[in-house]
Amino acid sequence: xxxxxxxxxxxxxxxxxxxxxxxxxxxxxxxxxxxxxxxxxxxxxxxxxxxxxxxxxxxxxxxxxxxxxxxxxxxxxxxxxxxxxxxxxxxxxxxxxxxxxxxxxxxxxxxxxxxxxxxxxxxxxxxxxxxxxxxxxxxxxxxxxxxxxxxxxxxxxxxxxxxxxxxxxxxxxxxxxxxxxxxxx
Numbered sequence: 001x002x003x004x005x006x007x008x009x010x011x012x013x014x015x016x017x018x019x020x021x022x023x024x025x026x027x028x029x030x031x032x033x034x035x036x037x038x039x040x041x042x043x044x045x046x047x048x049x050x051x052x053x054x055x056x057x058x059x060x061x062x063x064x065x066x067x068x069x070x071x072x073x074x075x076x077x078x079x080x081x082x083x084x085x086x087x088x089x090x091x092x093x094x095x096x097x098x099x100x101x102x103x104x105x106x107x108x109x110x111x112x113x114x115x116x117x118x119x120x121x122x123x124x125x126x127x128x129x130x131x132x133x134x135x136x137x138x139x140x141x142x143x144x145x146x147x148x149x150x151x152x153x154x155x156x157x158x159x160x161x162x163x164x165x166x167x168x169x170x171x172x173x174x175x176x177x178x179x180x181x182x183x184x185x
Contacts, residue, residue, distance in 0.1 A: 002084045004033045012040040022122040022172035063109045070111035079132040117161040
């Protein structure tokens with residue numbers, strides 16, 4: 001299975017790179033493609049499968065687009081049906097502005113969802129891979145609206161869906177440092 005991230009941000013933000021690196025750890029760099037880069041770069045240690053063009057223009061076959069707004073849920077049987085799962089690489093908003101849905105509107109391919117809750121891109125890929133590998137969504141421990149403690153007094157609220165494995169919420173390595181280093185208004 002090829003996991004395709006259609007990069008939809010105007011820049012290659014550090015946040016995106018942390019998520020893409022985490023995705024490469026989840027699926028393997030040879031199973032990850034980042035498309036729609038338009039002059040941006042993804043380091044080759046994340047994936048060698050990058051393309052400046054949109055996934056729509058590079059001739060992929062057996063494509064399934066993941067969207068919270070799709071009518072049908074992804075299932076393990078879809079692993080035999082599709083060759084590529086496409087995810088929107090876009091930083092989420094709260095409340096969601098449905099930018100991914102607007103971007104993918106009118107694309108002629110099958111679509112599936114992973115539930116209606118907004119997930120980080122790396123979480124969506126993790127969940128999709130687990131489902132394709134045969135795990136039920138009911139077996140995953142979802143956590144919504146996480147709070148990341150920075151220090152004794154400061155925390156950051158992330159209003160998205162994440163997965164907890166063995167008591168630990170899965171966020172990309174380096175995310176806490178990035179949040180700490182961000183300029184606050």
